[in-house]
Amino acid sequence: MTSRKTVAIAVPLEAELVDRIRAVDPSITVLYEPDLLPPERYPADHAGNTAFKRSEEQEERYWTILNSAEVLYGFPNESPAGLARIARENPRLQWVHAMAAGAGGAVKASGLGQDILQKFKITTSAGVHALPLAEFAAMGILNGFKRSAELAQDQHAKVWPELRVPTRLVNGSNLVITGLGEIGLETARIARALGMNVSGTKRTVEPIDGIDQVVDNEGLPSLLATADAVVNTLPGTAYTEKLFNRGVFAAMKPGTTFVNVGRGTVVDEDALLEALDNGQVGYACLDVFAVEPLPQDSPLWNHPKVMVSPHTSALSAAENRLITERFCSNLRTFLDGGDLPHLVDTVHFY
Known part of the structure; x- marks a missing residue:
């Protein structure tokens, strides 16, 4: 029987795509509070509006949600620093799915040592782009x-x-x-x-x-x-x-x-x-x-x-949908105890 898992949405995502994640399995809890996430400036803007600021209460609530999850959709604040913080603070963390196809550089930039990186999995959106x-x-x-x-x-x-x-x-x-x-x-x-x-x-x-x-x-x-x-x-x-x-x-x-x-x-x-x-x-x-x-x-x-070109060739209006479809497939594999595809190599960082 599938054990109950909590998935937290760490980056901006359309509500209908969050519903697709919820539909993967009735056993999962999906935590999604859009008021804690920056508004998108364009489709699949995972970092969101840079002018967005959380209040002190919102910031605390954001990290409380992320620290209660075994699975994260996106790096916190879509940043290496966010990944580093959640990896150190959340002992329950089992898997983080990155929005990027080439997330190895961001993982390396997090500065996390192998002792921490070996405690959870990081997958990329390779192939989506x-x-x-x-x-x-x-x-x-x-x-x-x-x-x-x-x-x-x-x-x-x-x-x-x-x-x-x-x-x-x-x-x-x-x-x-x-x-x-x-x-x-x-x-x-x-x-x-x-x-x-x-x-x-x-x-x-x-x-x-x-x-x-x-x-x-x-x-x-x-x-x-x-x-x-x-x-x-x-x-x-x-x-x-x-x-x-x-x-x-x-x-x-x-x-x-x-x-x-x-x-x-x-x-x-x-x-x-x-x-x-x-x-x-x-x-x-x-x-x-x-x-x-x-x-x-x-x-x-x-x-x-x-x-x-300003590093935009991978962007498309369908990106969030495609990433969500990939994540849902991976989530099914994760819940069934299978091997996750497109894992970040935490030695060579690709």
Whole structure:
């Protein structure tokens, strides 16, 4: 028989989605007090309005609720500090579900030691964001191949060029994806639909249907010589830090389109700028950066071959619904004593 569990909603969420969580099992108690949660500024705004402040009484009530639960939907206050506090204060805590696909960085930033991290599980929303991220990556590829940056510059200057410059065909071109997880595989699916040949990297090298060649990170340069486009989906870890360095960019063929929807720390931004300036990279579509927000003095802001996106490529109006569906599935598994998927690796933090 399922033991009674309490689930606390720690971040903004629509009431109808909370009802879906309640419907998973009659044995669970779901604690949800929307007046304690900041209002959303846009769909799936998990941090909520930054101007929101709880009264002293509300703050005490918020933490009392969270400390009475075995399961949390979201990090408290959607912050590493909130995770650190609840992990230290709540001896009942068994599982926290993160809103982000790449929650490892936030877990690391919490500063929690292994002695505490081993006491409860942390799952991510990996896979929920795969489709919007893959669509964004496809946009980046198309922008690079179809010269959208040059077209925008000409339009802004009201220039109708005398010579009509041809664009590149996506069909028949070669794509390399670093990180063939759920995001990478969804990107590959869309790329194949566009007629691209897809290869990529995976930590565990094994054949994958629809992928021409799979190598580990050490084998990446061997794939780049024939790549027309490269999409990075890798998380930020010690293993991936500045993977895209001068040597890797030099291994690319001139004019390669580069898209980053993984983490900014995977790219040496100085090396990327050099590659853009020397033509090794023809166009870069970047949703993530080593430092966020991107500093005002970064040359990436004004580079004519760069699209800057403020880490929004994963966002969609359906995000809360999709995360809730994932959480409900996980909750059923948790209540049945099964193994939770998409656990944060608390050693490598991904």
